[in-house]
Amino acid sequence: MSEIILRQTLPSEAQEPKTLVEGAYQRLRRDIIEGTHAPGDKLRVEHLKEHYDVGAGTLREALLMLVTDALVVAQGQRGFRVAPISLADFEDITRTRVLLETEALRQSIAAGGEEWEAAIVAAFHRLSRAEQRLADHEQGISEEWEMRNRAFHEALISASASRWIRHFQHILYQQSERYRRISLFRQPIARDIHAEHQALFEASLARDATRATSILTEHLLRTLDAVRRMPADFFNGKGTGKP
Amino acid sequence: MSEIILRQTLPSEAQEPKTLVEGAYQRLRRDIIEGTHAPGDKLRVEHLKEHYDVGAGTLREALLMLVTDALVVAQGQRGFRVAPISLADFEDITRTRVLLETEALRQSIAAGGEEWEAAIVAAFHRLSRAEQRLADHEQGISEEWEMRNRAFHEALISASASRWIRHFQHILYQQSERYRRISLFRQPIARDIHAEHQALFEASLARDATRATSILTEHLLRTLDAVRRMPADFFNGKGTGKP
DNA sequence: TTGCTAAAAAATCTCGAGAAATGATCTTGA
DNA sequence: TCAAGATCATTTCTCGAGATTTTTTAGCAA
Structure with missing residues (x-):
């Protein structure tokens, strides 16, 4: 219902x-x-x-x-x-995501059953394939990768009983997508995202909540760091609405 | 901006x-x-x-x-x-509120300045007056009390830097208002809400984050308990849309 | 009575045109 | 030259009517 x-x-x-x-x-x-x-x-x-x-x-x-x-x-x-963007806004988004998503992941690890395990195995597999393709072709972020990345993150917390946390997480994910696309497009980072995902996947499947949430937190904060390293004038004229 | x-x-x-x-x-x-x-x-x-x-x-x-x-x-x-209602939904709302609101309160206590103190002093005073009026007249929840209760809770977290948490808190507060109105109307509870507010107010002003968040958590969970004690058939026919 | 089909009714969705408000341009006066 | 005010164009907001879709009702047969 x-x-x-x-x-x-x-x-x-x-x-x-x-x-x-x-x-x-x-x-x-x-x-x-x-x-x-x-x-x-x-x-x-x-x-x-x-x-x-x-x-x-x-x-x-x-x-x-x-x-x-x-x-x-x-x-x-x-x-x-x-909606305008700013570095302060992205910091807020990321911190709030950490708060909500780690809690949801804890709940998922505690409550998730076989269907949950199967879902994250499948989502991780699909994401890995996309990441392999990206590594082979040396291209930027693709639409395909974005969708599978989202699917993986949502699968991780899909066993959480809290529909509200999942609802807010969905909104925040969309928000960060804007920042990530812009920053990754302008400044492709040297960062092994696949390894991060793999570690997150393994810790979750091993039901190690402490490790999984800590990996997830670092995973999110690394993207924040990437945006922080953007040129200082990056947000100028973007968020104020005044050209 | x-x-x-x-x-x-x-x-x-x-x-x-x-x-x-x-x-x-x-x-x-x-x-x-x-x-x-x-x-x-x-x-x-x-x-x-x-x-x-x-x-x-x-x-x-x-x-x-x-x-x-x-x-x-x-x-x-x-x-x-x-939107339908259910006990499970209200439990979710309350738990998510605890998560978000305690974090925001911690931030407020850490970062709040004089304006913040002045704001919660004023909001608490206005709320106290309304509660006194209610106690004198032995009436149910009034429109006035609802507005001042909301203002007090929002003032407590107003110094939090996280606009997103405040945004989500606002949504969840509105949601719980639906439940609270229905439950308080049907089953006025014997509960000293004013004392809870006073303790919350004093702990916040004393910058005792641990105590303040713990009081806030209990404050929210008590309302959940009140709704839990509603007649078992209370939610029947309310949420499914099927009479 | 029960179950299926089809017509009728109701409700939703969609569009274009008119009223109100905002923002821009130009004129006027100090 | 600058500021204030008035006029005009653009945009938003609002409504009523027509086209689709959904839901209900009626009819018929098993």
Whole structure:
């Protein structure tokens, strides 16, 4: 029953859009996360409606749905904007993720059954394959990797009984995706992400909660460090909304 | 700057509605929290538009805003419903609140300055007056008490640097308000809430993080216990949507 | 009575046009 | 030259009506 809440509150991207609003919502969300619409940008309904080929009211509803994900901010009588970004915001996101995700992982390790084990084995396998392909081809982050990385992280905490933590984790993951894409694109880091994932996977499967949560924490903080090392002017003009 | 995010993402009820959508949103939210629209109820746009005296599209947008608060769930081509309730959900809400709110309180106690102290002193004073009035008149929970209780809890964590934790706390507080109103209305409990608040207030002002968080945790868990003691059939027919 | 099919009713979703508000441009005066 | 005010264009907000989809009702046969 309550399962429905999260399904509806957070339509995952794999879901087929049942309505025009949902379709516009999904495409808009992707364009925001990928940076097509830059942080702080104004989202004018009149302009966007033709690009996404829907009516004005429909587009407004899609924008409202993105407010739920905190990817768009609405201001009274002054329309919509892409949510701004800042280093302070990403630090906050990461710390809050550590708090929520380690707790959820602890719960998963304590409560997870065979289905949970099978799920993380499968998700890790799929992620490993994608990471191997990336290593072979020396390319940047791919759409495929992003989806499988998300699936792996969500599988790890899927046995947690707390739907609310999973709900908030989902929102925060989307947020960090914006930062990660931008930072990894600009400054590919020398970092063995696969090894981190492997260690996290093994500790979780071994039911070693202490080790697993500590690995997860470091895993998240390393991405924060990467963003910290971005050029100082990186966030200038991105978050204020003032060009 | 980012302050704007939360202001816009979570228009507090004290804010004047700048638009018809916001007005409908605020009234709808109050009616859901107060139980006028019961959990699981279908929210038919055609019926509600005349009651709230707005157009269909406007009401749809207000409903979408309530999805952000997780007070309403939207299902593809099948309209809107009031989010269901259940004991398991309230347990989840409470545990997640403990996790987030104790962390935020720790941060506040560590980082709060004079303005923070002044804010909680003022909020506690206002709350105490309301509680005294309630004790004198032997009445149930009043609108005034609800607002001041919320203000007190938000003031306690207002010095936390984490906007995200405060954002999630705000959502969860609204959720628990639904449960608290229903349970307190049906079964007024013999419990000295004022004493709990006073102890919480004093420990916070004394910067005793350990004691303050422990009091806060018990404070929240006591309300959970009260809901647990509700009649067994209390949640029947409320959350499933099937009468 | 039960179960299936089909029509009818209701509700949701979608769009385009009009009203209100915001922001930009230009003029005027010190 | 700068500041303040007025006019105009853009944008947001709002509504009502039409097109789809879902749900209910009615009919018929087993």
